[in-house]
Each structure stands twice: as C-alpha cells, then as structure tokens.
Amino acid sequence: EAGVVQSPRYKIIEKKQPVAFWCNPISGHNTLYWYLQNLGQGPELLIRYENEEAVDDSQLPKDRFSAERLKGVDSTLKIQPAELGDSAVYLCASSRAEGWDTQYFGPGTRLTVL
C-alpha cells in the first residue's frame, strides 16, 4: 500500500512570496490532516478534513493560510504571503476515519523563507 505522498520535499522562497504544498493521502482514507512542525517541537494540527469538508480549521491562520481538498482526495495547503516565521516542516497525514484511528504521515515539506 502506498503511503502518504507530499510534494515538494523542500521549498525555499523569499518572504512575501506565495507557496503551495500538495498532499495525496493513502487510498481509501477519508480523513486528512495538515500539521505544522517547528524545529525541535512536536507537530501541531492546522486543519482536518473529513472527505472534502474542513471540520476543524481553528488553528489555521486564515489571514495568510488557505487549504482545499477538492473531490475529497488530494489536498493543497497555501501560504500567501509567506513570512519568515513560516519556516517549518508541513506534514500531511491521513486516516480511514476520525477519532482514534491511526494517522499515517507523509515525509513532509520543509519550507525555508528568506
């Protein structure tokens, strides 16, 4: 079974530029998560999707961050404009269902904002 796929793996941009990250979850997984991992810390949830519906986006900074999950499969996370403090690893995870079901993580996208 293929794992969670993310691209790009690395991205370097200048501040104020836009950036987008893409995630393809494990086939059949209805729930998709985006997490932010700052250096030396554990991941923190940004947004959770059940199929195509964002059911928890309370931690997403909506002034500059946006996300979508069209057709309930792939998802895109966007930052516009990026700030220096956005430098981090952005992780995507998926699970069959919400709640206690095991979440499987992708390799992440490491963003560096200069």
Place this chain on the structure above:
Amino acid sequence: GDSVTQMEGPVTLSEEAFLTINCTYTATGYPSLFWYVQYPGEGLQLLLKATKADDKGSNKGFEATYRKETTSFHLEKGSVQVSDSAVYFCALVVSSNTGKLIFGQGTTLQVKP
C-alpha cells in the same frame, strides 16, 4: 487543556543499553496514547499505541504501558541498537476533539556503537 510532556533530550546511550523515555499526559477525556518515531530525513511513523488503561503497546522490541493512575506512557526497550537513533514523540488523541493528535516536544535518542 490536553497536553503531553516528554523528558528532554538528547538521550545518549551505548548499544545494547536499556532505554526509557518518560511521557506523562493531561487529558480531559479518555485518551488513546501513541508513540511515533521520526528517523533522520523521514516522516513520522507510528511505533506503538494503546487505547485504554493497562493496555501495553509493543513493536520492534519497544514497549509502553498505559498507566491511568500515573497518567504516564513511558517508552522502554531492553537493548537499543544504533539504528534506533531517531526522535521519539509521545502523543494522545481524546475522543472529544475527534482525531486531533496532541504531541509532546519529542526526545532525541542517540545510540553509539
């Protein structure tokens, strides 16, 4: 609020030494508990989990027991290998927040030959 606290690292051990990484939690409901591992350059991988009190999760020689009385989920391994060098994260999910994993800050383990 719900939270997870791990022992600070890095933890440096010689090969074949005994490993303990402490993890304690605070939760308003009845959490499920997890240990994830992150090898250098790779994504988070589920190592083991326990869904109710007194359950023991185990995988690859690692074990952790869900202790409700001490709100702990310490990770142990009897004999570590160099290949176990990684960052270990303790995490919980509480049913009331439907799937949101709450992680500790991570503990770096370095195993020397």
